[in-house]
Amino acid sequence: MNITADIPAGLVRQRIERLQEAMQTEHIDAFLITQNIDLYYFSGSMQNGYLFIPSTGEATFYVRRSFERAKLETAVRVAELGVFRHFGQTLLHDYPSLFRDGVELRIAADLDVLPAQTFHKLSELLGASGRCSLIDGSAHIRRLRMIKDPLEISRIEAAAEVVAEALNESLNELREGVSELAWMARVEYELRIRGHIGQMRMRGYNQEITTGMVISGAAAAVPTYFDGPAGGLGLGAASPQSVSRSIVKRNEPILIDIGCCIDGYVIDQTRTAVIGELPVTLKHAYEVSESIILATEQRMVPGTLCSKLYEEALASCAASGLSDHFMGYGADQAKFLGHGIGLEIDEWPVLAKGFHIPLEPGMVIAVEPKFTFPGQGVVGIENSYLITEHGAKALTRSKAELIVLP
Amino acid sequence: MNITADIPAGLVRQRIERLQEAMQTEHIDAFLITQNIDLYYFSGSMQNGYLFIPSTGEATFYVRRSFERAKLETAVRVAELGVFRHFGQTLLHDYPSLFRDGVELRIAADLDVLPAQTFHKLSELLGASGRCSLIDGSAHIRRLRMIKDPLEISRIEAAAEVVAEALNESLNELREGVSELAWMARVEYELRIRGHIGQMRMRGYNQEITTGMVISGAAAAVPTYFDGPAGGLGLGAASPQSVSRSIVKRNEPILIDIGCCIDGYVIDQTRTAVIGELPVTLKHAYEVSESIILATEQRMVPGTLCSKLYEEALASCAASGLSDHFMGYGADQAKFLGHGIGLEIDEWPVLAKGFHIPLEPGMVIAVEPKFTFPGQGVVGIENSYLITEHGAKALTRSKAELIVLP
Numbered sequence: 001m002n003i004t005a006d007i008p009a010g011l012v013r014q015r016i017e018r019l020q021e022a023m024q025t026e027h028i029d030a031f032l033i034t035q036n037i038d039l040y041y042f043s044g045s046m047q048n049g050y051l052f053i054p055s056t057g058e059a060t061f062y063v064r065r066s067f068e069r070a071k072l073e074t075a076v077r078v079a080e081l082g083v084f085r086h087f088g089q090t091l092l093h094d095y096p097s098l099f100r101d102g103v104e105l106r107i108a109a110d111l112d113v114l115p116a117q118t119f120h121k122l123s124e125l126l127g128a129s130g131r132c133s134l135i136d137g138s139a140h141i142r143r144l145r146m147i148k149d150p151l152e153i154s155r156i157e158a159a160a161e162v163v164a165e166a167l168n169e170s171l172n173e174l175r176e177g178v179s180e181l182a183w184m185a186r187v188e189y190e191l192r193i194r195g196h197i198g199q200m201r202m203r204g205y206n207q208e209i210t211t212g213m214v215i216s217g218a219a220a221a222v223p224t225y226f227d228g229p230a231g232g233l234g235l236g237a238a239s240p241q242s243v244s245r246s247i248v249k250r251n252e253p254i255l256i257d258i259g260c261c262i263d264g265y266v267i268d269q270t271r272t273a274v275i276g277e278l279p280v281t282l283k284h285a286y287e288v289s290e291s292i293i294l295a296t297e298q299r300m301v302p303g304t305l306c307s308k309l310y311e312e313a314l315a316s317c318a319a320s321g322l323s324d325h326f327m328g329y330g331a332d333q334a335k336f337l338g339h340g341i342g343l344e345i346d347e348w349p350v351l352a353k354g355f356h357i358p359l360e361p362g363m364v365i366a367v368e369p370k371f372t373f374p375g376q377g378v379v380g381i382e383n384s385y386l387i388t389e390h391g392a393k394a395l396t397r398s399k400a401e402l403i404v405l406p
Numbered sequence: 407m408n409i410t411a412d413i414p415a416g417l418v419r420q421r422i423e424r425l426q427e428a429m430q431t432e433h434i435d436a437f438l439i440t441q442n443i444d445l446y447y448f449s450g451s452m453q454n455g456y457l458f459i460p461s462t463g464e465a466t467f468y469v470r471r472s473f474e475r476a477k478l479e480t481a482v483r484v485a486e487l488g489v490f491r492h493f494g495q496t497l498l499h500d501y502p503s504l505f506r507d508g509v510e511l512r513i514a515a516d517l518d519v520l521p522a523q524t525f526h527k528l529s530e531l532l533g534a535s536g537r538c539s540l541i542d543g544s545a546h547i548r549r550l551r552m553i554k555d556p557l558e559i560s561r562i563e564a565a566a567e568v569v570a571e572a573l574n575e576s577l578n579e580l581r582e583g584v585s586e587l588a589w590m591a592r593v594e595y596e597l598r599i600r601g602h603i604g605q606m607r608m609r610g611y612n613q614e615i616t617t618g619m620v621i622s623g624a625a626a627a628v629p630t631y632f633d634g635p636a637g638g639l640g641l642g643a644a645s646p647q648s649v650s651r652s653i654v655k656r657n658e659p660i661l662i663d664i665g666c667c668i669d670g671y672v673i674d675q676t677r678t679a680v681i682g683e684l685p686v687t688l689k690h691a692y693e694v695s696e697s698i699i700l701a702t703e704q705r706m707v708p709g710t711l712c713s714k715l716y717e718e719a720l721a722s723c724a725a726s727g728l729s730d731h732f733m734g735y736g737a738d739q740a741k742f743l744g745h746g747i748g749l750e751i752d753e754w755p756v757l758a759k760g761f762h763i764p765l766e767p768g769m770v771i772a773v774e775p776k777f778t779f780p781g782q783g784v785v786g787i788e789n790s791y792l793i794t795e796h797g798a799k800a801l802t803r804s805k806a807e808l809i810v811l812p
Contacts, residue, residue, distance in 0.1 A: 003628070006643045036612040036631070040644055047646070048612065048631035066629035066637070066738045073643045109522075115611050116517040116525035117542055136523055185598035192591035197645035198616030199605055205521050206442040206454065210604030210616075222409070223472035225442070225454035231472070237412045237479045238446055238670025238749075239603035240453070264644025332472045343644075 006263070007044035009075030011151060015042055015144070016059055016076075022140045023055040023108070030054045030098060031137055032109040032122065037201055037343045038141055040264060045073035049081050052091060054098055062090070084121075088128035108137025113203060146340055146348045147362035153386055155265035156341065156364055157395055160384065162260050163267050164397035166190035174405060176250050176275050180243040181235070184214045187258060196260035200268075203344045212259050212268070213242035217252035220378040223332035227346075229370040230255055230328070230378045251276040253286075253377040255370075256403075259345065266345050268366040269396045270382030273403035278379070285371035286379040286402055288320045292369040293381050293400075296337065296351075300365070300385060300392035306355040313337045313351075313369060325371040338367035341384055363387040364395065412669070413450035415481030417557060421448055421550070422465055422482075428546045429461040429514070436460045436504060437543055438515040438528065443607055443749045444547055446670060451479035455487050458497060460504050468496070490527075494534035514543025519609060552746055552754045553768035559792060561671035562747065562770055563801055566790065568666050569673050570803035572596035580811060582656050582681050586649040587641070590620045593664060602666035606674075609750045618665050618674070619648035623658035626784040629738035633752075635776040636661055636784045637738070657682040659692075659783040661776075662809075665751065672751050674772040675802045676788030679809035684785070691777035692785040692808055694726045698775040699787050699806075702743065702757075706771070706791060706798035712761040719743045719757075719775060731777040744773035747790055769793040770801065 019031060019042065033042055033051035039061075040046040042053070047070040049063035062081040063070040071078050082090065092099045099105070107126060111119060111134075119134065126132040148156070170187045188211050192198065200209050207227060215232040224231030224241040233244035248254060257270040272278075272286055292313050299309055317326045327334040340347030341364055349357050349365065365387065370380025383400060385392040394400075425437060425448065439448055439457035445467075446452040448459070453476040455469035468487040469476040477484050488496065498505045505511070513532060517525065517540075525540065532538040554562070575596045580589055594617050598604065606615050613633060621638040630637030630647040639650035654660060663676040678684075678692055698719050705715060723732045733740040746753035747770055755763050755771065771793065776786025789806060791798040800806075 002639070003643075034611075036614075045643055045646075046612075046631060048633075065631055065633075068738070069629055069631075069646065073646070111522040111526075113611075114522050116515075116520050116522045117544065118611060119522035119525070120517075120542075136526075138523065181601070182599050185595050188598060188604075189591050189595045192594060193588050195587070195641060195651075197641050198594075198648075199614065201614075205440075205524060206452075208442075208605065208607075223475055225452060225471055225475075227454075227471075233408070235601060235603050236669050237409075237451055239667075240451075240475065240479070242604075245601075261645075263642050332474070 003069060003072040005044050005073055005075060007151065011149065012042070012044050012075050016053055018144055019053060019140065020055055022144065026140070027106060028055060028108045028137060029105040030107045032107055034118070035110050035113045038110050041145060041343060043074040043076045045070045047073065051076065054095055060094060062087070085125065088125040091126070104131045106135055107132050108135050108140065110138045110141055111136040112138035142348045145342060147360060148342060148364050149362070152265060152342060153364065155263045156267055156384070159260055159262040159265050159267035160395045160397050162191060162194040162196065162262055163258055163269055165194060166260070167256065167258065167271070167398055171403070174248070174254070174273060176248060178248050179245050180214050180216055180219065180248065181245055183248065184243045187211065187214065191260040195262050200259050200261050200266045201344045202346050204346050207346065209345060212257045214254065214256050214258070215243065215378065216246060216248045216254040217377045218375050219244050219246035220253065220255050221329065221372050221374045221376065223328065227334060229334045229368060229380070230257060230372065248275070251279065253278055253282055253379045255378045255380065257382065264343055266341050267384055267395065268341050268345060268382060269384060269398060270368055270370070270380055271398060271403055272379045272381065273405060275405045279376065282373060282376060282379050285322055285325065285373070288316065288322055289369040289371060289380040292316050293367055293383060296367050297385065297392050300359060300387060302359050302361055302387060302389060304359050306349045306351045306357050306359065307353055309351045310337045310353055322371055325373060327370055329372040329374050337369060338365050340364060341366050359387050361387055361389050409475060409478040411450050411479055411481060413557065417555065418448070418450050418481050422459055424550055425459060425546065426461055428550065432546070433512065434461060434514045434543060435511040436513045438513055438540070440524070441516050441519045444516050447551060447749060449480040449482045451476045453479065457482065460501055466500060468493070491531065494531040497532070510537045512541055513538050514541050514546065516544045516547055517542040518544035548754045551748060553766060554748060554770050555768070558671060558748060559770065561669045562673055562790070565666055565668040565671055565673035566801045566803050568597060568600040568602065568668055569664060569675055571600060572666070573662065573664065573677070573804055577809070580654065580660070580679060582654060584654050585651050586620050586622055586625065586654065587651050589654065590649040593617065593620065597666040601668050606665050606667050606672045607750045608752050610752050613752065615751060618663045620660065620662050620664070621649065621784065622652060622654045622660040623783045624781050625650050625652040626659065626661050627735065627778050627780045627782065629734065633740060635733035635740045635774060635786070636663060636778065654681070657685065659684055659688055659785045661784045661786065663788065670749055672747050673801065674747050674751060674788060674790055675804060676774055676776070676786055677804060677809055678785045678787065679811060681811045685782065688779060688782060688785050691728055691731065691779070694722065694728055695775040695777060695786040698722050699773055699789060702773050703791065703798050706765060706793060708765050708767055708793060708795060710765045712755045712757050712763050712765065713759055715757045716743045716759055728777055731779060733776055735778040735780050743775060744771050746770060747772050765793050767793055767795050
């Protein structure tokens with residue numbers, strides 16, 4: 001098997017140590033990592049199994065399948081999971097100093113994604129190994145993953161390059177009369193041949209995305225369940241968001257909100273295009289989105305509160321008379337300006353009300369001011385930025401302007 | 407908004423009534439449907455919210471977003487979810503005869519997919535409305551969804567047609583020297599322009615799939631975490647299954663295991679192709695997979711136990727000396743012969759040990775005997791069948807034969 005570890009051993013160790021530090025501060029005795037993305041982050045492998053991390057000492061990746069492959073992918077100690085109903089006994093055997101008689105343990109897990117059925121099973125099995133409570137540790141994981149290391153940043157940059165190339169390659173086929181779906185298929189082809197894994201992972205329950213969306217005119221402004229600023233008519237009630245079979249028309253906004261996932265990492269960017277000319281109101285709104293993103297870019301220095309960036313964007317919208325159209329319309333407005341990206345498209349931090357976290361170097365954030373006009377369409381722009389000590393550095397490669405096609 | 411219901415009101419009512427019958431038998435007082443796919447099945451809408459179904463009386467879909475869109479998509483009564491922390495009070499108000507003082511309620515939910523964090527929140531909120539326990543009702547949902555109605559069957563047939571067309575359109579580009587990824591991109595393009603929603607949904611935690619896989623030679627035989635008979639090298643540790651950048655070579659098996667999702671419903675099929683000629687051992691194994699699928703097809707009449715079909719396939723493998731290669735190799739063998747398909751790719755029934763459920767008319771099952779040869783590749787065939795009163799009817803449209811390219 002031509003398989004090698006793609007996260008260096010030192011980096012895996014460092015990530016585990018950072019989690020152990022958080023565990024010690026929070027009086028957590030051990031962490032059980034269950035989700036494939038979290039497994040990959042902390043071990044370098046997303047084989048099927050459970051990664052057990054004690055607050056001090058060596059972690060073990062208990063693998064159900066494929067044990068052989070996991071051994072090649074990770075620097076963490078790997079063991080066969082074996083019969084699942086004996087998992088509690090296995091831990092008791094492997095970590096005797098942790099599971100001592102009479103000691104009540106607090107074991108954390110990624111409960112924001114772990115299904116309740118498996119949670120109950122794990123609680124029962126861990127109960128057999130002593131007195132344990134399985135508590136929610138997902139916030140610790142999300143907090144750690146918020147700060148990207150150089151390897152992660154280089155992968156997001158690679159994804160940014162792929163999206164820029166795919167957009168360039170496809171633009172000459174964006175014409176009056178093509179359907180949203182047909183042109184999206186073309187963009188997705190260009191992304192895929194460049195190594196897009198075929199989907200962009202989302203952490204949120206019931207949320208799904210393939211490569212974003214290309215939505216035009218009135219079809220773009222249809223609200224959806226998707227927790228984002230633009231919806232899209234979609235392909236029916238069983239796929240009620242993103243591209244539809246609507247035909248791209250002259251003088252209507254075309255929102256090109258696309259991304260991809262390269263070597264595990266996603267990028268997210270939006271450009272607005274028009275064949276001909278935008279209606280005056282929408283042109284104005286697009287310009288406001290440009291001015292908001294520029295102002296946000298200036299303000300994104302370490303120490304600025306995420307919530308503050310959202311509030312300032314809201315103030316700009318109010319000053320421009322566009323409050324009702326910002327990030328959706330009416331009851332279906334999304335309540336944020338941007339979001340962290342990385343292994344998943346919906347990471348922390350969120351530029352939103354109540355998110356009083358100060359920016360830190362290493363955060364990567366997609367900022368996406370958009371305006372929705374029912375019956376007319378959606379306009380806006382989205383760039384992804386790395387927060388550095390000196391301020392925001394744009395990772396997005398596509399030219400930041402309205403795309404006007406003849 | 408040009409949005410209409412795509413599941414007739416009568417059918418939605420019938421599905422809810424079937425669940426209510428199961429609830430009455432099992433002494434469940436109400437059901438809370440939380441997952442997008444389950445929501446779509448029971449309401450016709452997958453907007454973000456909770457569908458509350460009492461064991462008798464009218465259901466309510468409490469929608470967070472988009473309320474406006476949900477009203478157009480479903481025949482079920484729709485209400486705004488409102489402030490989530492008041493959800494228990496809302497139910498108490500809307501269903502006073504259910505939430506009576508002193509009565510302990512058993513409320514079921516789809517706990518096989520609902521994240522533990524949300525489960526705990528819902529338990530707390532429902533607790534506020536009286537004494538309630540939130541129990542696992544996922545088996546009831548899976549059992550009901552096992553039997554497809556004519557609308558569902560027609561959609562699976564539409565998906566089968568799309569896959570057959572996409573395969574035909576792409577085969578002339580399957581040549582020596584093309585990469586798995588590049589040819590898969592081509593297949594996916596053909597699927598997408600015909601309405602594939604961009605992904606095939608899976609119920610299993612940590613399982614993901616876009617359009618299946620095209621895997622060739624040694625790269626196909628690499629084991630993965632994915633719970634299926636073939637793995638694939640994938641695009642790195644962050645996407646460790648399915649297509650890789652491996653180059654398709656002459657005289658090696660090319661496993662084309664593809665599907666798509668049309669109007670919510672998936673199809674799953676596999677064909678084996680070769681440019682030139684298969685090695686003798688693999689040619690023989692391919693012929694055994696053909697004879698197993700034909701024998702299974704004959705045996706798939708109502709009343710046959712699912713477990714029995716798996717056992718008979720195992721016996722055929724043993725008789726052919728291929729037991730070690732069946733559905734993966736060694737420790738990484740998958741333990742099934744086939745699986746239900748519908749809204750998700752991993753539905754019930756499963757043709758596996760211990761699955762002592764008799765076949766019934768309306769089941770749709772993908773049967774996929776495959777053989778793995780480390781270092782050489784994977785061969786096999788997969789068709790999807792509808793169980794009728796008279797036996798199995800193939801839904802797969804592609805010709806059931808080894809594809810030999812010059």
